[in-house]
Amino acid sequence: MTTRWKVNITPAERTARVVIGGLGVLAGVVLLTSAPGVVAVVLxxxxxxxxxxxxxxxxxxxxxxxxxxxxxxxxxxxxVS
Structure with a gap:
């Protein structure tokens, strides 16, 4: 059984989510290399x-x-119908 989700995000928001999310992933990975403590790693x-x-x-x-x-x-x- 395959479920097809309806698009509920505008094209501008989709682009912003991908760009900002990608930057967040990149920043998190870069910061992980110099994490000083457990709390920092979790964050x-x-x-x-x-x-x-x-x-x-x-x-x-x-x-x-x-x-x-x-x-x-x-x-x-x-x-949307």
Whole structure:
């Protein structure tokens, strides 16, 4: 059974998510190389995970949180049936 998710993110937001998420992943990986303590490592790993989430949701065009909250951008409302 394959589920096709509806696009619920605008093209501009998708681009921003991929760019900002990619920068977050890159920053987290760079910072991990010089992590001075356990708390820093945990925070940097969280940065990497958050960045990956943004990249994936931006690439797919579907945000599960938006779907759960019932949020649909006004520019996409006429396209969603």
């Amino acid at each position: 940097e790993l969280l940065l990497v995970v958050a960045g990956l989430d943004l990249v994936v949701t931006g690439a797919l065009g579907h945000c599960p949180l938006y779907a759960r909250l019932g949020h649909v951008p006004s520019s996409l409302k006429e396209k």
